[in-house]
Amino acid sequence: MKILKFLFILLLVVSCGGKENHPYTFYYWKTQLKLDQDEKKALDQATVPYVYTRFFDIDKSAGKFQPVAVITKDNSFQTDKQIVPTVFITNQSMYRISAEEIRFLAKNIHDLVQKKAQDYHLKINNEIQIDCDWTAGTRNDYFKFLKELKRVSGKEITCTLRLHQVKDKSQTGIPPAEKVYLMCYSTSSPLENSNKNSILDVAILKSYLSKLDDYPVKKIEVALPIYSWGIVTNHLEKHKLINALSRKDLENPSFKKISDHEVEIMKDGFYFGSFLSKGFRIKVEEISEEQLEEVVHFLEKKIPDFNVIYYQLDSKFVSNRKF
Incomplete structure (x- = not known):
């Protein structure tokens, strides 16, 4: 009888938790907004009413800020989800940036987001997410930029949070945001010679996030990877990436x-x-x-409540995957 009682309690503990208990949605990271049948089905079934959509990148070249890979839209991109505009900014764009440049950049990012939303009749949410791998050397100006973008847009400004920015928070600082999105991937470089999975090595992730529960920003959403790639190594041990390869592609x-x-x-x-x-x-x-479940179970001990945003929405990554 005691054994049966123990097994029942164990089953109850195991069944509580896991990624199926967290509302989820997706990042959309393609330049042309379009949805095939599998992508639309996956997005329709997502339980969070938003889709996080990259609008453009910002880089700095010859001293000038440039929008890169600005979105276009296909008629197939139809969704009832509200769109959260997401903008990727290179870290180099934040080096030695003046107060005037910060104001210029914030205004122009907001204006371009609004223009694209109006051009393509996109139903956007009252949030702009900024994705930048800021460092100790750029933190102050990047944080000033986030505050300025909030001022000129009147919107909630959120940002991504990388693993090293959690581990080294005393050096990289805490962004002035009420909500951050923890990127639980890119645990190492795919261009290094290693037997580890560079997209996600759970042991490395756990070491970086061992003190996540002490992070000052308490509203943390979680970005999980579902993408794949192939790493090609030549005779000189040089590497390059081919996106979206799977083990099935190796059957040749x-x-x-x-x-x-x-x-x-x-x-x-x-x-x-x-x-x-x-x-x-x-x-x-x-x-x-199994990797995703292990990450979620680990994070449930660190964060009381969170949504999951899968990176990224693509038929190659969502077909035949359980969410």
């Missing part, structure tokens, strides 16, 4: 299997849009359900 008679996720090319040819030579290796990195 011209490839010799090295492991479950790595092959060697046995014949020169065009593969996945690139010319790859004999002897090159391709290693695929994907994210399993």
Whole structure:
């Protein structure tokens, strides 16, 4: 009887928690806004009424700020979700930026977001999310920019939060935002020689977030990866990425299997849009359900309540995946 009682309690504990208990939605990160059938179905089924949509990037070239890869829209992009405009800003754009440039940048980002929303009749939310990998050297000016953007837009300004910005918060500082989005991926560089999964290594993530419960911003949403890629290594051990590859793509008679996720090319040819030579290796990195569940269970001990935003909405990543 005691054994049955113990098993019941254990089952109850295991069943409580997990990513299915957290409302979820997606990031949309393509330049052309369009949805195929699988993407629309996945978005319609998402339980958060927003979709986080990249509008454009900002970079600085020859001393001038430039919007890069500004969105266009296809008629297939139809959704009942409210859109949260998201803008990626390179960290170099924040180096040695003057007060006048901060005002200029904030105003022009807000104006361009509004213009694109009006041009394409997008139903946007009262929030703008800024994605920037700020550092100790750019923190002060970046934080001033966030405050200025809030002032000129009158909107809620939120920002992404990378793992190192949590671990090294005394150096990188705390952004002036009431809500941040914790990016639980990119735990290492895919261009390094390593046997770790560079998209998500759970042990590395846990070490970076060991003191997450002490982070001063208490409203934290969680971005989880569902994307994949292939890392191509040539004869000189140089690497390049091919996006959206899966292990199924490695099933090719011209490839010799090295492991479950790595092959060697046995014949020169065009593969996945690139010319790859004999002897090159391709290693695929994907994210399993078990990895995502382990991350969520870990975060549930650190954050009392959070939504999940999956990166990113693409039929290659959402088909046959449980959310």
